[in-house]
Amino acid sequence: MKHAHKLLLNLVLAATGTAVLSACASPSSNLPQTVMRSPIKVAESVERLELYTRSTGLELSARDSYAVAQFLQAYGQSGDGPLYMNMPSASKSTMGAQQTDTLLRTMMAQSGINPAALQVGEYQSTPNAPAPVVVSYRTLKAIPADCRFMDDLSFTHNNEPYASFGCSQSANLAAMISDPRQLLEPYATTSPNSQRRTVVYDKYIQGESTASERPPLQVTTFESE
Numbered sequence: 001m002k003h004a005h006k007l008l009l010n011l012v013l014a015a016t017g018t019a020v021l022s023a024c025a026s027p028s029s030n031l032p033q034t035v036m037r038s039p040i041k042v043a044e045s046v047e048r049l050e051l052y053t054r055s056t057g058l059e060l061s062a063r064d065s066y067a068v069a070q071f072l073q074a075y076g077q078s079g080d081g082p083l084y085m086n087m088p089s090a091s092k093s094t095m096g097a098q099q100t101d102t103l104l105r106t107m108m109a110q111s112g113i114n115p116a117a118l119q120v121g122e123y124q125s126t127p128n129a130p131a132p133v134v135v136s137y138r139t140l141k142a143i144p145a146d147c148r149f150m151d152d153l154s155f156t157h158n159n160e161p162y163a164s165f166g167c168s169q170s171a172n173l174a175a176m177i178s179d180p181r182q183l184l185e186p187y188a189t190t191s192p193n194s195q196r197r198t199v200v201y202d203k204y205i206q207g208e209s210t211a212s213e214r215p216p217l218q219v220t221t222f223e224s225e
Contacts, residue, residue: 037163037164037165037166037167038145038147038164038166038167038170038171039145039170040142040143040144040145040170040173040174040177040183041142041143042140042141042142042143042180042183042184043140043141043143044080044138044139044140044141045138045139045140045141046136046137046138046139047071047074047075047079047136047137047139048134048135048136049067049068049071049134049135049136050132050133050134050135051064051068051100051132051133051135052130052132052133053091053094053095053096053097053099053100053132053133054096055094055096056095056096057095057096057099058095058096058099058100058103060103068103068104068107069107069111071135072104072107072108072111072113073111074139075113075137076111076112076113077179078139078140078178078179079137079138079139080137080138080139080140081137081138082117082118082119082137083104083108083113083117083118083119083135083136083137084118084119084121084134084135084136084137085100085101085104085118085119085120085121085133085134085135086120086121086122086123086133086134086135086136087100087120087121087122087123087133088122088123088125088131088132088133089122089123089124089125090125090126090127090128090129090131091125091131092122096133097133100133101118101120104118104135105118140180140181140184141180142174142175142177142180142183143174144170144171144172144174144175145167145170145171145174147164147167147168147171149164150162150164150167
């Protein structure tokens with residue numbers, strides 16, 4: 001009886017070991033592909049700039065004027081739709097509000113942006129209370145994955161990488177994308193350079209090199225003793 005019980009225990013241990021080995025030998029695929037675990041999302045965002053006017057008008061320092069120029073440059077590069085200028089209702093007819101309108105249209109024209117893209121509106125404000133002129137535009141931003149919570153690196157019983165594998169790489173890539181529209185649609189192809197194509201074709205027919213001319217390169221020679 002004791003011998004039979006020992007034999008049964010050995011069979012159970014052997015079956016368990018076989019199951020463990022088979023699990024290691026043939027891993028199961030429970031996770032999606034690595035590129036799909038931490039996708040880069042594209043979302044609409046609003047960039048805004050607040051300009052505070054004074055009773056004597058719009059008095060901007062050199063630093064403030066530079067900030068406005070940078071804001072308009074960013075709008076020209078990645079803005080989607082019109083540029084909005086919302087004035088406080090309590091001071092929309094003041095000299096400062098009118099100077100802000102003139103300043104924006106002038107700087108837009110200097111930056112190569114059509115001043116007609118500026119749309120003027122207003123919002124409710126309390127009289128005699130500080131209220132800025134709000135300039136804003138819509139844009140797209142790449143939203144990186146949240147990698148603050150990482151999985152256990154030793155959790156590899158199924159011979160697969162951990163679930164958050166590649167999250168940091170995806171987040172770094174999202175931070176480097178300057179134009180999220182690259183993820184939504186490809187750039188439009190430009191027309192071919194027909195003149196350059198003709199020159200290359202003529203040189204090919206004549207058996208000449210079709211490579212572009214290069215400036216003379218540095219040549220290093222060695223003399224054996």
